[in-house]
Amino acid sequence: MRKSLRVAGVAAACALAGGALYGTGAAGADAPTARTTAEPYNIGRLVGDIKTYYGATQDADGTWQAAPDSAYADDLARIQAGARKDIAKAAKQAERAKGHHAKPAIVFDIDDTLLLSLDYEIATNYVYNNATWAAYVAEADRPAVFGTPALIKYAKSKGVEVFYNSGLSESQRAGAVENLKKVGIDVNLDARHVFLKNADNPPAYLSGCATAGAWKCTTVQYKSGTRKHIESLGYDIVGNFGDQQSDLDGGHAHKTYKFPNPTYFVG
Numbered sequence: 137m138r139k140s141l142r143v144a145g146v147a148a149a150c151a152l153a154g155g156a157l158y159g160t161g162a163a164g165a166d167a168p169t170a171r172t173t174a175e176p177y178n179i180g181r182l183v184g185d186i187k188t189y190y191g192a193t194q195d196a197d198g199t200w201q202a203a204p205d206s207a208y209a210d211d212l213a214r215i216q217a218g219a220r221k222d223i224a225k226a227a228k229q230a231e232r233a234k235g236h237h238a239k240p241a242i243v244f245d246i247d248d249t250l251l252l253s254l255d256y257e258i259a260t261n262y263v264y265n266n267a268t269w270a271a272y273v274a275e276a277d278r279p280a281v282f283g284t285p286a287l288i289k290y291a292k293s294k295g296v297e298v299f300y301n302s303g304l305s306e307s308q309r310a311g312a313v314e315n316l317k318k319v320g321i322d323v324n325l326d327a328r329h330v331f332l333k334n335a336d337n338p339p340a341y342l343s344g345c346a347t348a349g350a351w352k353c354t355t356v357q358y359k360s361g362t363r364k365h366i367e368s369l370g371y372d373i374v375g376n377f378g379d380q381q382s383d384l385d386g387g388h389a390h391k392t393y394k395f396p397n398p399t400y401f402v403g
Contacts, residue, residue: 183262186398190254200255201279209282211396216283219375219393220290226374226390227294238372242291243363243389244284245378246302248397251278251315257399264400273304274311280319281395288323297371298324299331301362301383303355303402306334331362341365355402360386 186192191203202208223242230240244250256272272278288298304312309332313325324330338346338353342361345353353361359382363373367388376389379397 187258189396189398192254192258200258202252202254202282204282208396212282215393215395216287219287219377222375222391223291223294223296227296230295230372238367238370239297240295240374241297241299241366241371242375242377243299243301243366243373244288245359245380245383246300246304246312246316248281248379248399249377249383249395250281250284250288250300250321251312251319252281253278254399262399270308273308273315276311276315276318278315278319280321285320288321292323296374297329299329299366299371300324301331301359301366302333303358304332306332306336308332333358339365341368355380355382356386359383360388363388 189206190208191206192200193203195201226240230237247253253272255278256269260268291298302312309327309330312332313330316322316325333351335346335349335351337348338351341364342353342358345351345357345361359378363376363386366373373389375391375393376384377393377395378384379395380402381394382402384392384394
């Protein structure tokens with residue numbers, strides 16, 4: 137599965153929105169309530185709102201694209217502007233402490249953090265399927281999430297190491313790397329920097345929740361465990377980027393940056 141526990145489909149998204157609007161407890165896009173006491177948000181309006189947020193339009197090939205002047209793009213730009221300042225500050229601090237401190241690093245999720253899956257979501261009516269998703273990833277033709285190629289190049293220019301921590305499977309490595317290169321993200325795409333799920337032969341540092349052929353790690357366990365491993369290699373993770381809260385929870389990063397994604401939820 138793309139991410140370990142994906143809530144798929146417009147109906148699920150509608151339930152999340154309904155919980156956020158009408159639930160009796162506090163809720164948000166990443167924290168659905170267990171029950172609601174009022175009629176949920178209308179599913180047709182929700183789909184329309186998602187398209188409006190992305191400024192979604194079809195190009196000449198019929199592919200759904202996000203608009204660079206959309207609210208989605210504006211939100212990304214705001215988050216990334218703050219991240220740039222934080223990266224620059226961390227790089228200066230590391231330079232002053234050179235030789236006496238771990239090297240600064242940042243960690244990125246891939247799906248809808250670096251590579252946008254909007255066309256897949258709309259084309260499938262927000263319903264996830266293992267086979268169609270695998271084929272989509274293998275096409276290696278997703279556009280970049282706005283601003284991310286430049287953000288990664290900026291981090292590299294400041295001497296900050298870049299790592300990738302994705303819920304994609306090991307079998308999808310070739311497609312992911314090809315796609316990242318295609319959109320201009322060509323920094324540290326070797327196996328030492330790109331961490332993917334390997335259920336058949338999980339790494340020893342995940343032994344608490346994964347053994348050969350028996351993957352039991354939650355998204356948080358997998359992602360935080362991988363960040364802990366990166367730290368053990370001598371890096372100080374100054375920033376962790378993801379589109380799901382489960383990409384960010386679990387510690388092992390000084391700061392977290394949540395990119396917007398209203399199309400699905402991963403616990």
